[in-house]
Amino acid sequence: xxxxxxxxxxxxxxxxxxxxxxxxxxxxxxxxxxxxxxxxxxxxxxxxxxxxxxxxxxxxxxxxxxxxxxxxxxxxxxxxxxxxxxxxxxxxxxxxxxxxxxxxxxxxxxxxxxxxxxxxxxxxxxxxxxxxxxxxxxxxxxxxxxxxxxxxxxxxxxxxxxxxxxxxxxxxxxxx
Amino acid sequence: xxxxxxxxxxxxxxxxxxxxxxxxxxxxxxxxxxxxxxxxxxxxxxxxxxxxxxxxxxxxxxxxxxxxxxxxxxxxxxxxxxxxxxxxxxxxxxxxxxxxxxxxxxxxxxxxxxxxxxxxxxxxxxxxxxxxxxxxxxxxxxxxxxxxxxxxxxxxxxxxxxxxxxxxxxxxxxxxxxxxxxxxxxxxxxxxxxxxxxxxxxxxxxxxxxxxxxxxxxxxxxxxxxxxxxxxxxxxxxxxxxxxxxxxxxxxxxxxxxxxxxxxxxxxxxxxxxxxxxxxxxxx
Numbered sequence: 506x507x508x509x510x511x512x513x514x515x516x517x518x519x520x521x522x523x524x525x526x527x528x529x530x531x532x533x534x535x536x537x538x539x540x541x542x543x544x545x546x547x548x549x550x551x552x553x554x555x556x557x558x559x560x561x562x563x564x565x566x567x568x569x570x571x572x573x574x575x576x577x578x579x580x581x582x583x584x585x586x587x588x589x590x591x592x593x594x595x596x597x598x599x600x601x602x603x604x605x606x607x608x609x610x611x612x613x614x615x616x617x618x619x620x621x622x623x624x625x626x627x628x629x630x631x632x633x634x635x636x637x638x639x640x641x642x643x644x645x646x647x648x649x650x651x652x653x654x655x656x657x658x659x660x661x662x663x664x665x666x667x668x669x670x671x672x673x674x675x676x677x678x679x680x681x
Numbered sequence: 682x683x684x685x686x687x688x689x690x691x692x693x694x695x696x697x698x699x700x701x702x703x704x705x706x707x708x709x710x711x712x713x714x715x716x717x718x719x720x721x722x723x724x725x726x727x728x729x730x731x732x733x734x735x736x737x738x739x740x741x742x743x744x745x746x747x748x749x750x751x752x753x754x755x756x757x758x759x760x761x762x763x764x765x766x767x768x769x770x771x772x773x774x775x776x777x778x779x780x781x782x783x784x785x786x787x788x789x790x791x792x793x794x795x796x797x798x799x800x801x802x803x804x805x806x807x808x809x810x811x812x813x814x815x816x817x818x819x820x821x822x823x824x825x826x827x828x829x830x831x832x833x834x835x836x837x838x839x840x841x842x843x844x845x846x847x848x849x850x851x852x853x854x855x856x857x858x859x860x861x862x863x864x865x866x867x868x869x870x871x872x873x874x875x876x877x878x879x880x881x882x883x884x885x886x887x888x889x890x891x892x893x894x895x896x897x898x899x900x901x902x903x904x905x906x907x908x909x910x911x912x913x914x915x916x917x918x919x920x921x922x923x924x925x926x927x928x929x930x931x932x933x934x935x936x937x938x939x940x941x942x943x944x945x946x947x948x949x950x951x952x953x954x955x956x957x958x959x960x961x962x963x964x965x
């Protein structure tokens with residue numbers, strides 16, 4: 506039996522110290538040990554991007570990384586994006602542009618979009634599509650996803666959405 | 682999917698890693714970016730008793746100027762290769778190829794050295810590196826060893842790296858001022874290359890003075906398209922001349938047949954993609 510390792514990881518601004526088996530995947534650590542089920546497991550084969558989180562500020566697929574590799578590092582999940590009860594601009598943009606159907610890919614889409622906008626604050630439509638090539642939406646709602654990233658980049662998102670806001674039919678028509 | 686249990690070490694230096702490897706027996710895997718190793722461990726196609734994580738060894742990461750070459754740490758990520766200013770200036774072929782690997786998340790984790798040692802025939806970094814005549818620097822129990830790119834790739838997922846050795850750096854000669862392009866053919870996003878062509882050309886006074894062409898997925902190892910290179914040297918800088926030279930692209934290749942295409946289709950692709958790659962590299 507392989508011995509466990511003690512890791513200390515900062516996740517969404519909180520420091521955690523835990524004993525983990527080396528084979529424990531980061532996504533399992535986040536979901537099963539920390540209860541952060543906002544990060545989803547989709548394909549579990551490094552294709553779909555549903556498990557995307559930020560490691561030290563850049564996007565990674567948390568199903569393709571061991572928790573021990575995150576020791577001493579900083580992880581941000583979809584649950585760490587909102588500040589003081591206010592959705593981050595990208596979250597607001599996904600809400601306003603109705604950039605989801607079933608919603609399963611949404612946490613990964615938003616985390617990858619955030620990483621993309623950090624590296625390239627004003628992407629073209631093609632750059633957005635290329636930047637999201639590692640995230641699959643099986644509802645094929647890409648059109649509105651791209652529109653949401655564009656809206657967030659352009660700053661054309663209103664700031665009245667809150668974390669607890671229910672879906673408002675009047676906001677689902679997409680960006681003008 | 683959960684990998685088999687394994688022992689884990691995360692050494693801080695190459696010397697320490699070599700010591701761990703020496704003591705670990707033969708059922709050990711080196712973990713670089715893990716973007717190929719972890720998926721195969723999850724599928725239990727690999728179940729090493731021990732994993733040695735190179736991710737804590739700072740000396741293995743980064744790009745630095747080394748006179749007539751760039752010295753690239755094996756743990757430098759694809760993202761770093763694609764965006765590094767020194768690479769952009771002296772080895773744009775590597776930047777262009779790295780930008781086509783998988784997807785952004787994988788490029789943030791996956792490493793240059795890891796991809797080269799993995800030596801997947803459909804991987805995008807081996808052919809460009811072969812085309813540059815790079816030198817592979819290996820650390821081992823008996824000190825440092827250098828292997829030429831032409832001798833490094835030995836077969837399907839097989840390289841010159843021996844048990845107990847670690848690829849630490851790749852020394853890549855500068856090709857400053859050369860035109861470069863990596864032409865990759867896939868059917869869908871984030872796919873492995875069905876065939877791809879790495880091309881570098883040096884143009885002088887309206888003719889092609891020098892050319893280097895590498896082929897991805899046209900055999901169990903990356904190949905140089907030497908017949909194309911020879912045909913291009915001295916050729917006028919025209920689409921017609923490039924097309925004529927590119928007709929030699931499949932010579933000496935041994936492509937596989939699989940669901941993505943049979944061998945004859947891959948030979949056809951090699952010619953078409955070589956033409957496109959050289960035309961783009963030459964700026965036509």
